[in-house]
Amino acid sequence: MRRAEGAVEPAEQGTAPRVGPCGVLCEDCRVRTISVCRALAGPALDELEAITLRIRLPAGRNLFDEGDPAESLFTLTEGMIKVFKMLPDGRRQITGFLLPGDFLGLAFFRSYAYSAEAVTDALLCRFPRDRFMALLERHPALEKELLSRASSELAAAQEQMLLLGRKSARERVASFLLGLARRQGAGSTKPVALPMSRWDIADYLGLTVETVSREIQAAKASGVIAMPDRHHFLVVDPRRLAAAAALG
Amino acid sequence: MRRAEGAVEPAEQGTAPRVGPCGVLCEDCRVRTISVCRALAGPALDELEAITLRIRLPAGRNLFDEGDPAESLFTLTEGMIKVFKMLPDGRRQITGFLLPGDFLGLAFFRSYAYSAEAVTDALLCRFPRDRFMALLERHPALEKELLSRASSELAAAQEQMLLLGRKSARERVASFLLGLARRQGAGSTKPVALPMSRWDIADYLGLTVETVSREIQAAKASGVIAMPDRHHFLVVDPRRLAAAAALG
DNA sequence: CGTGGCGTTGAGGTCTTTCAACGAGAGTGG
DNA sequence: CCACTCTCGTTGAAAGACCTCAACGCCACG
Numbered sequence: 144m145r146r147a148e149g150a151v152e153p154a155e156q157g158t159a160p161r162v163g164p165c166g167v168l169c170e171d172c173r174v175r176t177i178s179v180c181r182a183l184a185g186p187a188l189d190e191l192e193a194i195t196l197r198i199r200l201p202a203g204r205n206l207f208d209e210g211d212p213a214e215s216l217f218t219l220t221e222g223m224i225k226v227f228k229m230l231p232d233g234r235r236q237i238t239g240f241l242l243p244g245d246f247l248g249l250a251f252f253r254s255y256a257y258s259a260e261a262v263t264d265a266l267l268c269r270f271p272r273d274r275f276m277a278l279l280e281r282h283p284a285l286e287k288e289l290l291s292r293a294s295s296e297l298a299a300a301q302e303q304m305l306l307l308g309r310k311s312a313r314e315r316v317a318s319f320l321l322g323l324a325r326r327q328g329a330g331s332t333k334p335v336a337l338p339m340s341r342w343d344i345a346d347y348l349g350l351t352v353e354t355v356s357r358e359i360q361a362a363k364a365s366g367v368i369a370m371p372d373r374h375h376f377l378v379v380d381p382r383r384l385a386a387a388a389a390l391g
Numbered sequence: 392m393r394r395a396e397g398a399v400e401p402a403e404q405g406t407a408p409r410v411g412p413c414g415v416l417c418e419d420c421r422v423r424t425i426s427v428c429r430a431l432a433g434p435a436l437d438e439l440e441a442i443t444l445r446i447r448l449p450a451g452r453n454l455f456d457e458g459d460p461a462e463s464l465f466t467l468t469e470g471m472i473k474v475f476k477m478l479p480d481g482r483r484q485i486t487g488f489l490l491p492g493d494f495l496g497l498a499f500f501r502s503y504a505y506s507a508e509a510v511t512d513a514l515l516c517r518f519p520r521d522r523f524m525a526l527l528e529r530h531p532a533l534e535k536e537l538l539s540r541a542s543s544e545l546a547a548a549q550e551q552m553l554l555l556g557r558k559s560a561r562e563r564v565a566s567f568l569l570g571l572a573r574r575q576g577a578g579s580t581k582p583v584a585l586p587m588s589r590w591d592i593a594d595y596l597g598l599t600v601e602t603v604s605r606e607i608q609a610a611k612a613s614g615v616i617a618m619p620d621r622h623h624f625l626v627v628d629p630r631r632l633a634a635a636a637a638l639g
Numbered sequence: 640c641g642t643g644g645c646g647t648t649g650a651g652g653t654c655t656t657t658c659a660a661c662g663a664g665a666g667t668g669g
Numbered sequence: 670c671c672a673c674t675c676t677c678g679t680t681g682a683a684a685g686a687c688c689t690c691a692a693c694g695c696c697a698c699g
Contacts, residue, residue, distance in 0.1 A: 264615030
């Protein structure tokens with residue numbers, strides 16, 4: 144869990160695409176970056192672009208730790224990031240898995256209240272905190288967008304509290320699979336990516352790996368889902384999966 | 392759980408204090424209201440005051456239900472409110488207990504994502520949603536304050552996820568008591584109010600009433616806390632209580 | 640004085656965890 | 670190429686923390 148020294152480069156400003164750490168994908172990833180930032184910043188896009196740094200984070204590398212000074216904010220443009228808190232004795236609770244487009248580091252505090260680590264290789268936009276805050280002053284629309292996102296995150300957090308406090312192991316796993324399928328916009332034929340380890344799933348659902356493994360096997364055996372391999376699944380029976388998730 | 396018809400009155404505008412449902416406390420509660428709203432609105436106070444309605448909510452009455460159209464936002468000025476989500480079969484998860492000064496109903500959605508109910512008799516300021524949003528447009532400082540509060544709430548939610556997902560019953564109860572004591576700014580001699588029922592505590596900590604009762608008794612028996620009565624406690628041994636809470 | 644909600648306590652049950660073993664696959668180095 | 674090691678994932682058996690069911694005391698209330 145060493146600190147990220149992930150390749151950092153200033154945002155593209157000239158016309159010719161530079162070859163960065165992303166190699167040939169660089170121009171493509173720039174397009175995606177702009178698309179994600181536009182969703183975030185709207186009319187403030189140009190100014191946001193000007194303070195954007197691009198970061199590549201290899202799988203397993205951590206972005207920052209709980210307690211680190213919160214010097215940057217991020218948006219994820221590609222890959223998956225996990226966000227978690229730990230107890231002194233090593234117990235861990237993953238509070239979220241981030242997908243492209245998600246915002247990270249919304250902290251009005253001096254230091255991060257949680258740690259963040261790459262699940263898969265990831266690409267992020269990094270914004271220096273002070274410059275981002277200055278941008279916020281000039282663009283109320285950006286602030287409103289952030290408030291809206293914070294509001295959504297809060298709703299998701301409350302849903303997760305319901306899961307952790309009141310759902311059985313079977314319901315937790317079903318809810319998790321269903322949520323993942325929905326976020327990835329999967330029909331019942333398209334396989335859903337499950338890139339995180341069973342340990343990560345367990346720490347997200349407040350269970351042990353063994354229980355997670357058993358429940359996934361049970362779901363497979365009952366024909367609710369199918370698994371082409373251990374890191375992809377198909378929702379075979381959405382109705383039964385939803386029922387198993389105890390949707391409220 | 393009927394809907395709140397709690398006495399609603401327009402905010403004071405004249406000079407002479409009207410006698411409202413709060414009776415003789417009205418002027419006092421107006422002072423408190425303004426103080427709370429100033430913390431929220433800063434320089435926008437006057438405009439906020441102009442759209443403020445005061446509500447009195449008796450203990451046990453609910454303010455709104457999950458799914459209701461989100462027509463209002465609130466701040467609590469006195470008493471305690473609980474916020475919760477439910478599953479179709481009746482299982483309940485309380486996601487927070489609100490104290491005076493706390494903001495409620497921060498939803499950029501059409502409807503509330505949770506229910507809210509008074510734990511004790513409560514006084515609130517109610518802001519019509521559309522007028523509040525219009526105010527937000529004109530006062531970026533107010534928006535920033537909201538973002539800051541949302542950010543704090545998110546941090547608290549993550550802390551609670553850690554509790555629900557990874558802490559033992561003993562640790563949960565200890566964390567809860569400690570958190571309550573801190574929020575009420577209690578020294579080790581001043582009793583801390585515990586106005587909610589054991590059922591509420593259980594639904595907040597993801598436990599059963601019986602387990603909550605047993606753990607509270609155990610804490611009492613071990614001399615970590617003392618209880619003058621069933622709804623107040625004293626932190627006798629802060630160090631041991633903190634240790635029992637598995638602080639991270 | 641009966642009734643009902645709240646809180647506590649006891650005994651037994653069960654769901655999840657703990658402990659343990661094993662197979663598959665990836666990376667290493669001789 | 671082949672041991673060797675390590676992580677990941679799965680499965681089984683046993684243990685335990687918390688839940689369920691039940692009974693009881695207390696207090697407010699009609």
